[in-house]
Amino acid sequence: MEVRRIIRNIAHHYFFYLFAFTLFFGVSLYHTAALGFTVELSGILLLIFYGLFLYLTKQRNFHPAAIIILTVLLLYLGYSFYLSHNKPQAILLDFLIQLKPYITFFIVSQLAPSLSDMQKQQMARLCLLLWLLFLPIGAYGLFLPDVYRSVMNRPENFVAAVASLSLVYLYCSDFSTTARRTFLLMLSACLLASPRFIALFLLICGIVLYFNRRSILKSWIKTGIATGVIILIATYIFYIQLTSCLLPSDAQGNGLSALAPQAIIYQSSLKVWRDFPLFGSGLASFATYASGLYYSPLYAEYGLHTVSGLAPQDWHSVCDTYYPSLVQFGLTGIVLYLLFWTYIVCASLWKYKRQGNLQYFVIVLILACTLFIGNISDSLLTSHKGYFMMMFFGLLAGNPRQNECLTKRIQTIPDELLSKEPLWEDCIETGTTSSVKYPDKAT
Template sequence: MSSLVFSKNNLFFAFLVIGYLFGVILYDFLEFKYTDELMVLFLLLFASLVVQERRKWKELIPLSIVVGIFAFYTIYSFVIRSNVPKAILKDLIIQIKPFLGFYCAYLIAPQFTNSQKLFLSILCLVIGGGLLVVGLTDNIYTIFGHPSRFATAAVATAFLFLYCNSFTWNDIFIFIFLLTIGFFSTRSKFYGFWAIAIFFMIYGKAMGQLRFNKKGLLMILGISILAILLAKDKIILYYVNGMINSQEMWSRPAMMLTSGRIFLDYFPFGSGLGSFGTYASGEYYSSIYEEYGLNHLWGLSKNNPAFICDAFYPELAQFGIVGVLLYIAFWYSVLYRSYRFALPHTQKQWLITLSSFTFFLIEGVADATFTHNRGLFILVIMAIALPNRYENARRSI
């Protein structure tokens, strides 16, 4: 066991390469749908070995809190009978997966060698070239199944490259190139994220530390307005037109509006696991959809539940107001740690965290990426980019 833990950096390096190739790039092409579950299982086993070797049990506190929260919601879901047991348990795995993956990766805290980072950088450039060819030859659906997945693959590639490099101007230009490949997806939400991410990187390099002061907030507000303008066509199409034409209300505005009603009707803990806005609630068709009259809408019916898990935010109704506050607390803790411990020393770690948060903030409007395979990989990159207690200790010497 000691030799296994001693080589943790090599093991995590292999995990990152395999996870990137099979959990992001080839996930839809190979149609092996359990890659992300296997990734989380590996992280759990690996983290348990690392903690046992260190004998520092306090490191398990974040994971214990996550497990405790989801244990409560599981019991709560069984008590109120939010759905059949299979749906509750299946949704439990889907919902807890990103948090377990993030905290396990943060706990392991790998430190890669320069040669390993060089290998990952070259791999990102090769894959980036492949993504460019896929976009130019219009084979996005063949390889990735959907343009949004192609876009998130470009985002994951750009983030991984940035993590492995030193935040020089050359690194930033390559990051921009890798990220810009995602334009082939023609997704308006990607255009918005691209504008914000590029602003973060260039401002951080040219103007210095991007802080939450008056100047920084005004800058972020301005670039956010630009992002909204870039994505306004899809925002109007998905949400405004659908709500105006109530006879043909689209799935996304219907789900968003109904989630608000569920927050009030199932205050404060929500409608329970497997009940609303998730894959499990569509596979084991939840009674909530009939209760709120959604079962007759296109994509939300029992025979055609394709659009039930088409966005992330509606599924927060399962956890109620308390769940929303917990989700906000998660992101607050991540951003605070990065801002507090990374920013004085390196812009790169802080900007990866801030850009990842922005990505999920935008992505959640029209996709459930946070609980999917590519979301898990981006969370892992964010976790290993965060300053850990050992890094902070070295800096204080």
């Protein structure tokens, strides 16, 4: 019985340890400590938690968007086997990689986990401590840029680690003026590794500085205009950075620059899209990890097999960016991708706007802009960094303080399985108080 009580509290206690483990070892120290297995281990544990959750709650009310995405990817799986642009094991591997971020998001949002005040304080302190450890790497990188490649493989990994630590700190803070200033200070360390981050950094500064009072959310006009301006600015930054990625090389005479493989991938993706416009070239065919590991024949067909960084013996640059891989799904897949993100982001913003939760409203905006722009120069969504960010997005989207279906979920659990220490949901029902306080329950 004690084991079943522990299982009952998975979503509210053990998820914290999984979340912290994924942040610190699956993102921050992933390359520094060569911990390549952490994301797979985290994913397995998350699936176990979810399976136990379904067993105890007897719930089968899956999110309609999750069913749609799974159905679409299964159809693309069959379509990819039909085209056979790569080996079956490559297609299956790419199917799992493409499915992972979406499944992670929907699992966490359905679990609807929450962090206590004590857990948030511990997490915030750990984020600050780890950020201080990363700061010398960024400072040293100003004088010796190769330090990023030797310590973290790519400068983008340093940026992603610092950005993740900063966002989690903001989530765990009280969102006071001091906390927001600390967040911006932490985030500014990204500028040490990548000057291209400055436009996104200034946009995030604008978001944090403008949305500084909860009363702003009460005005539909102010909130709507500000959100529209943010979308326009983010789109402009996206266009500028995407255009810069299309530059084939710099003017130096000794071959291609570091950005040249990305530029060639982007340019070649337009050719692939022209040849497979509607449904794309299929899974594991272009600009993904599986397409490089099993080396897709399309690379030789489009003349990429002789390019440094894209050759069969040195293929790791083929999956350095995310957006070129969308040509695998064609125009149909691109439209569905945009619809998914529009729905998820707008639904989250609408929920927090209606509830007056300024902190989560701002974090959703920042996280959406980061994923939207960051995928230009990095394969954020399908990498270990994207796995954590989608877990974080699921934590925001499924927060039980705003989850209207949570009461029904609790009522499905037998009384004898409830732990002796009442959870905060039970306190809402009975009017009692728990030893753990949640200051933002009123939101």
